[in-house]
Amino acid sequence: MDWRALFGFASLPKPDFISAYEKSLERKIPKSKPLSELAFLVLDTETTGLDVKKDHVLSYGSLQVIDSRIRISSSKEFYLKPKKRNREAIKVHGLVQERPYVSRERVIRTFLEDARHQVLVGHHIGFDLAMLERVGKSLGLRKIKNPALDTYDLAVRLDRGRYYDPHTVPSKEYSLDHLCERYAIALDDRHTAAGDAFLTAQLLVKLLKVAEAKGIKTYGDLLG
Amino acid sequence: MANVIVNRIIDFLKKYPPFSFLSNELLGQVAAEVDLIYFEKEEFLFQKGEPAKSYFFVVKEGAIKLTDKAGGVEETVEFCDEGDVFGVLALLGKRPYILNARANEPSLIIAVPVGIFEKILNENSQVSLYFASGFASGQVVVRSGLSQTQKVRDLLGRKPDENGLMLLSGQRTLQYSHPVIQCPLGTSVFNAVIQMSKASVGSIMVVDENQHPKGIITDKDLRNRLIAKGLSYDTRVEAIMSQPVVTASKELEFSEVYLNMVKHRLHHLVFTEDGSPDSPLLGIISDHDILLSQGNSPAVLIKALQESEDIHEMAKLRNQAEGMLKYYLENELSIDFIAGILTEINDTIIRSAIRLALTKLQPSFPEVQELDFCFLGLGSEGRGEQLLRTDLDNALVYQDVPEHLREKAQSFMHLLSRDVLDVLFACGFHSCPAEMMANNPQWCQPLSQWKRYFSQWIREPNPQSLMMGTIFFDFRAVAGKHSLADALTQHVYEEIRQEKVFLNFFAKNALLNPPPLGFFRNFMVEKSGEHAEKFDIKLRAMMPLADAARVLILSHQVVGINNTFKRYEKLAELEPNQASLFRDAGKAYEIFMRIRALEGLANESSGRFIQPDSLGKLQRQLLKNAFFPIDEIQKILKVRFQLDYFGN
Numbered sequence: 001m002d003w004r005a006l007f008g009f010a011s012l013p014k015p016d017f018i019s020a021y022e023k024s025l026e027r028k029i030p031k032s033k034p035l036s037e038l039a040f041l042v043l044d045t046e047t048t049g050l051d052v053k054k055d056h057v058l059s060y061g062s063l064q065v066i067d068s069r070i071r072i073s074s075s076k077e078f079y080l081k082p083k084k085r086n087r088e089a090i091k092v093h094g095l096v097q098e099r100p101y102v103s104r105e106r107v108i109r110t111f112l113e114d115a116r117h118q119v120l121v122g123h124h125i126g127f128d129l130a131m132l133e134r135v136g137k138s139l140g141l142r143k144i145k146n147p148a149l150d151t152y153d154l155a156v157r158l159d160r161g162r163y164y165d166p167h168t169v170p171s172k173e174y175s176l177d178h179l180c181e182r183y184a185i186a187l188d189d190r191h192t193a194a195g196d197a198f199l200t201a202q203l204l205v206k207l208l209k210v211a212e213a214k215g216i217k218t219y220g221d222l223l224g
Numbered sequence: 225m226a227n228v229i230v231n232r233i234i235d236f237l238k239k240y241p242p243f244s245f246l247s248n249e250l251l252g253q254v255a256a257e258v259d260l261i262y263f264e265k266e267e268f269l270f271q272k273g274e275p276a277k278s279y280f281f282v283v284k285e286g287a288i289k290l291t292d293k294a295g296g297v298e299e300t301v302e303f304c305d306e307g308d309v310f311g312v313l314a315l316l317g318k319r320p321y322i323l324n325a326r327a328n329e330p331s332l333i334i335a336v337p338v339g340i341f342e343k344i345l346n347e348n349s350q351v352s353l354y355f356a357s358g359f360a361s362g363q364v365v366v367r368s369g370l371s372q373t374q375k376v377r378d379l380l381g382r383k384p385d386e387n388g389l390m391l392l393s394g395q396r397t398l399q400y401s402h403p404v405i406q407c408p409l410g411t412s413v414f415n416a417v418i419q420m421s422k423a424s425v426g427s428i429m430v431v432d433e434n435q436h437p438k439g440i441i442t443d444k445d446l447r448n449r450l451i452a453k454g455l456s457y458d459t460r461v462e463a464i465m466s467q468p469v470v471t472a473s474k475e476l477e478f479s480e481v482y483l484n485m486v487k488h489r490l491h492h493l494v495f496t497e498d499g500s501p502d503s504p505l506l507g508i509i510s511d512h513d514i515l516l517s518q519g520n521s522p523a524v525l526i527k528a529l530q531e532s533e534d535i536h537e538m539a540k541l542r543n544q545a546e547g548m549l550k551y552y553l554e555n556e557l558s559i560d561f562i563a564g565i566l567t568e569i570n571d572t573i574i575r576s577a578i579r580l581a582l583t584k585l586q587p588s589f590p591e592v593q594e595l596d597f598c599f600l601g602l603g604s605e606g607r608g609e610q611l612l613r614t615d616l617d618n619a620l621v622y623q624d625v626p627e628h629l630r631e632k633a634q635s636f637m638h639l640l641s642r643d644v645l646d647v648l649f650a651c652g653f654h655s656c657p658a659e660m661m662a663n664n665p666q667w668c669q670p671l672s673q674w675k676r677y678f679s680q681w682i683r684e685p686n687p688q689s690l691m692m693g694t695i696f697f698d699f700r701a702v703a704g705k706h707s708l709a710d711a712l713t714q715h716v717y718e719e720i721r722q723e724k725v726f727l728n729f730f731a732k733n734a735l736l737n738p739p740p741l742g743f744f745r746n747f748m749v750e751k752s753g754e755h756a757e758k759f760d761i762k763l764r765a766m767m768p769l770a771d772a773a774r775v776l777i778l779s780h781q782v783v784g785i786n787n788t789f790k791r792y793e794k795l796a797e798l799e800p801n802q803a804s805l806f807r808d809a810g811k812a813y814e815i816f817m818r819i820r821a822l823e824g825l826a827n828e829s830s831g832r833f834i835q836p837d838s839l840g841k842l843q844r845q846l847l848k849n850a851f852f853p854i855d856e857i858q859k860i861l862k863v864r865f866q867l868d869y870f871g872n
Binding site (some may be wrong): 051061063068069070072073075076077142184186189194195197198200201205206209213 | 227229230232233255256257258260261262264285330332335399457
């Protein structure tokens with residue numbers, strides 16, 4: 001007997017989209033797959049702050065890069081109703097006007113559907129994934145287990161080789177702003193989740209070409 | 225609702241044709257379906273012979289070169305930069321690619337799926353015309369007809385809110401006659417005419433008891449329907465009035481009114497309170513009113529110039545003509561028409577100047593005052609293509625006189641030329657740097673001397689004389705005795721008939737300026753000097769075509785056609801198997817003339833040097849397309865005059 005059920009503590013049955021997502025993780029991407037054939041989901045979130053435990057996701061933007069092509073048709077942009085209006089976040093992101101908000105479930109469902117069999121990409125992707133896990137927690141999402149590629153790490157690696165000392169990296173030079181400038185990407189719609197995701201996608205396709213030229217040719221080379 | 229990313233694509237695409245012709249909604253649909261692809265320098269997008277992909281391309285950032293392998297060497301045919309559309313075979317013929325596409329620098333490319341565009345192609349005439357006339361890059365347009373291009377230009381060039389006829393001085397407000405001379409139904413014609421006569425107007429409105437317009441009687445109706453028919457003056461007005469009357473609302477804009485009248489061939493348009501014939505009469509406007517409101521109509525201008533006795537007034541009138549030219553160009557009137565009007569205006573100034581000079585000089589030269597002479601326009605003036613007041617090229621030929629009068633005749637003609645040129649300078653024309661003008665004694669000569677000049681140029685061709693040839697062979701009688709010019713023309717053809725090799729030299733000379741193909745991204749621009757980075761449209765585009773037309777028309781012994789575009793029209797007629805190429809060449813020349821004139825007006829310059837960046841995308845493509853016939857025409861010259869075997 002499940003004692004938790006007895007006391008009414010059992011979590012609700014897991015929604016289908018989470019089960020489907022978890023099932024999709026069983027299939028691994030072969031290490032020999034060429035970079036040009038990989039499927040990426042590039043994403044970004046805007047949040048009320050940088051504290052994964054306290055802050056909330058305000059908006060989510062993503063789009064896919066498949067076969068080295070940025071698929072505009074896959075682009076998503078969602079706004080969540082903020083629970084707490086953190087003044088600083090509002091100052092940075094300018095998220096003041098009313099948006100057509102969507103539910104947390106809609107965001108997580110869409111994200112998990114899009115994420116199946118994809119390499120997740122973001123600038124400081126770890127933070128975004130942690131925030132998304134927080135949004136999905138109450139829906140039954142435990143862990144986002146896709147392979148993840150941080151464009152920050154990739155950019156540093158392309159300059160300094162695979163085994164660099166993180167403490168010696170002048171991290172400012174690898175901010176999204178700096179990298180976009182360096183790779184001649186126009187800084188449009190900066191500080192909107194979808195806008196930043198689009199910038200990151202453009203950065204990704206350019207970084208991947210540099211990577212290929214440096215001998216990083218397969219999925220295994222990239223993330224193995 | 226489109227998200228930030230899709231909006232970003234929309235913002236980019238809407239700047240460039242053919243996307244600029246799409247509605248926001250449609251553009252949103254297209255933008256939401258595209259892919260972005262990044263290519264490193266020298267990477268291939270597609271290669272010649274590959275089956276067409278299911279999308280076509282737009283350059284978002286960077287530059288793509290379209291190349292072809294000729295004789296083992298990869299040659300760049302065209303450069304595409306930001307906003308250029310290419311690879312459209314996928315869209316049109318679904319044939320394999322005919323060129324390679326390769327990144328000339330790191331480039332971000334938008335791939336537009338063909339599927340979504342096919343529907344648009346079928347439904348949007350602007351978009352389909354854009355593609356059909358070869359505006360996209362890498363489409364070879366040589367034989368596909370620049371006349372089509374012209375059509376697109378007309379269609380695409382105008383924004384929807386500018387559809388009116390700005391030709392009419394941009395007049396927006398309407399002034400109609402008010403009150404209107406009118407009479408009720410049942411009035412006798414006699415009484416109606418008395419009213420017309422009193423008010424000295426040419427028409428009278430017939431209204432019913434509610435003041436609703438029922439018909440109109442004009443002078444013409446009186447002539448045709450009353451007097452010619454032998455009817456009595458007691459006839460009632462309704463028996464002879466024109467009806468129904470076409471009515472309009474007073475809210476209409478001037479341009480709409482004008483268009484309305486032209487469309488329905490109306491001489492009068494009647495305004496009523498609500499615009500329908502069943503509402504009270506407000507006013508009436510006649511085509512004559514419209515004409516009068518156009519102070520600078522060509523007819524008015526030319527008449528004023530003919531009658532002018534004052535050099536300052538002539539200068540003022542000539543300035544006014546410039547404003548008219550601008551309207552004509554901006555409203556895409558045919559170059560044939562524009563050049564015709566401008567030539568007539570310039571010729572009128574010369575004729576008036578001659579009239580004034582003769583009145584002044586004749587008393588001092590009683591022995592030679594009746595001497596025949598002919599004032600010749602040379603160069604672009606001679607070809608009737610001078611839209612702007614650029615350098616003057618002209619000459620004077622006069623009748624041969626007995627030895628003892630020679631000096632008198634010479635000084636009379638010289639003074640006459642000097643006075644005419646002074647008027648032209650005052651009217652804003654520029655002096656020819658090489659002094660090929662009638663006030664230069666060398667170019668103010670009796671017929672026998674002119675014959676000697678031409679004989680010498682034809683019999684002893686050298687670079688100098690061939691250069692003279694390009695200017696002098698286009699002579700045209702502007703004023704005076706045309707028979708003198710005709711005699712000279714006949715002499716020229718006789719000489720050429722005897723000295724056939726001259727045409728080969730002349731043809732060779734016409735190839736001195738190669739076509740501006742192989743332009744890098746934009747055009748071949750001047751490398752140094754004052755006009756560095758600018759494109760010399762006269763030297764690189766117009767002269768090659770004008771020179772070729774002259775040689776070809778001389779070889780056909782055609783007399784009396786001087787316009788380059790009319791020469792090509794004639795050549796198309798004479799050589800049906802080359803007709804389409806010749807027509808394209810003519811159209812191309814018209815396009816160059818138009819662009820040059822607009823440039824000149826905008827910058828108050830000769831318009832000769834054009835900054836490629838200052839042109840819009842569509843104009844740049846139009847210009848690029850217009851270059852194609854140059855090369856083809858030069859090839860014809862090469863073959864026909866065997867120039868490859870023809871030494872210097």
